[in-house]
Amino acid sequence: MSKLYPVVLSFSGHDPSGGAGIQADIETLSSHHCHSISVITALTEQDSQNVKKMLPQLPENIISQANTLLADMQVAVIKIGLVGHFQTAQAIAQILQQHPTIPVVFDPVLAAGGGASLSDSALLEAINTLLLPHTTVLTPNTQEARALTGLSETQGCGAALLEKGCDYVLITGADEPTAVIENHLFYEPQKTEIFRWDRLPYHYHGSGCTLASSIAGLMAQGLDTFSAITEAQDYTWNSLEAAYQIGKGQYKPQRFFWVEA
Numbered sequence: 001m002s003k004l005y006p007v008v009l010s011f012s013g014h015d016p017s018g019g020a021g022i023q024a025d026i027e028t029l030s031s032h033h034c035h036s037i038s039v040i041t042a043l044t045e046q047d048s049q050n051v052k053k054m055l056p057q058l059p060e061n062i063i064s065q066a067n068t069l070l071a072d073m074q075v076a077v078i079k080i081g082l083v084g085h086f087q088t089a090q091a092i093a094q095i096l097q098q099h100p101t102i103p104v105v106f107d108p109v110l111a112a113g114g115g116a117s118l119s120d121s122a123l124l125e126a127i128n129t130l131l132l133p134h135t136t137v138l139t140p141n142t143q144e145a146r147a148l149t150g151l152s153e154t155q156g157c158g159a160a161l162l163e164k165g166c167d168y169v170l171i172t173g174a175d176e177p178t179a180v181i182e183n184h185l186f187y188e189p190q191k192t193e194i195f196r197w198d199r200l201p202y203h204y205h206g207s208g209c210t211l212a213s214s215i216a217g218l219m220a221q222g223l224d225t226f227s228a229i230t231e232a233q234d235y236t237w238n239s240l241e242a243a244y245q246i247g248k249g250q251y252k253p254q255r256f257f258w259v260e261a
Helices: 021-031 059-072 086-098 121-134 142-149 154-163 207-220 225-241
Strands: 007-014 035-046 051-056 075-080 104-106 168-171 180-187 191-198
Touching: 007 021, 007 059, 007 207, 021 035, 021 207, 021 225, 035 059, 035 086, 059 086, 075 086, 075 207, 086 121, 104 121, 104 207, 121 142, 142 154, 142 168, 154 168, 154 180, 168 225, 180 225, 191 225, 207 225
Parallel strands: 007 035, 007 075, 075 104
Antiparallel strands: 035 051, 168 180, 180 191
């Protein structure tokens, strides 16, 4: 593996609007001087406002593409975004079982930023039983944490997700009606951290993808997990502060803000 460009494998959906999904992963990982390789989990019809259609890819194709890449390259970190279908979760889990030493950062995308549902009960069950036991860092927002656990309180959600097999759980609070955003990190038994961020004025398309990919990229560059989680939040906040509106809906994070500074 190149010391200059560690490889990160993303399982993610394709967002033709360029705001989220695999495009967000590539931009973020490039910002962290990583080489991004990818397996598309689902094609989508979407714009800056919402997802209109999702087309999951065949599980056998997901497995064969991933196996081809993993046989050729030394992957430092695996990042998972939109799964979209329980059979896709099964396919990804098969890959993770074959490569248990590669850290996994998982952003469990269960709904689009515009509100469209991207999950069902079968997918939730597959995520809980097949993917979370292999997850190093899970980055749900509060609604996703509640959907995965059936609980309402953040503290209970974090503890339950650790029990399902995650090493670290960062529950983000941007969707909560608070003046200041609070992200809650849970790790090891009884250890928690709260990170507070000034709330920015707009709604953003691809913020969760940015955060998870930033964590993955920083881990690939050799940071310890806690430091990667901390620094990725700073990178994400700066990307959102520099965001711009390209369509009629949500703002797109400027993931290369550091170039323009």
